[in-house]
Amino acid sequence: MKRKMYWLAVALLVQSGLFAGTAAAEGNCPPGMYPIGGQGVRGCAPIPGAQRGAAAQQAAPPPAAPTTRWGTRWGAIVASAATSDAGAATGRLTKSDALSEAMAKCRRNGATDCKVMAEYSNQCVAWVVPDGGDAKALGGLGEGATPELALQKAQSYCENRAGNGCKVAYSACSLPEIEPI
Incomplete structure (x- = not known):
């Protein structure tokens, strides 16, 4: 019985750790990124096209004032x-x-x-x-x-x-x- 309880406790910890890790990965990814990984591997990857659009918006200079x-x-x-x-x-x-x-x-x-x-x-x-x-x-x-x-x-x-x-x-x-x- 002790052994059964032990494995049940381990299973619950593993299960709760994975769900907590996934939730943490989503919350820790910066804008323009999405969470990746599974089974204990966590990370963030860029959303395709998001960086180009953000960089283009930041790099565009303001229009020049007319001189004529x-x-x-x-x-x-x-x-x-x-x-x-x-x-x-x-x-x-x-x-x-x-x-x-x-x-x-x-x-x-x-x-x-x-x-x-x-x-x-x-x-x-x-x-x-x-x-x-x-x-x-x-x-x-x-x-x-x-x-x-x-x-x-x-x-x-x-x-x-x-x-x-x-x-x-x-x-x-x-x-x-x-x-x-």
Whole structure:
């Protein structure tokens, strides 16, 4: 009977030691690892793919702060009805710079009635005038993302009963430019 009790006690100790060892192995494994072993052999092994993902997240540098931006560029068209003089400016940093330059060009031959026809930024502009025709013919101004779109819009305003259409008087773009911050 003593012998039976002895083996029963040994069996219980072995059994409880294995279960305790397994539980301890699970609790002792670091993140990204899982317990391995059995029958008294305990250890931790890496979870496939867990280390690569963690290392990649830790190694990725923060995004760099931008050092440039898109800067607005202005253009203007100014014309005199009395003398047909005109002036234009493109690619200026401010609207007032574009208007001042265009106005000065219009007045360089003595025109005193120069008026702003168009002021624009970050796009293209086209000005068409009647090609012959009568005094009631109308030209047009158009803007667009490309010179072709601006010209197409300007031509849509052209009215010339003589049938000659309109010809391009001016076409230019003042597109945004990359500048340092």
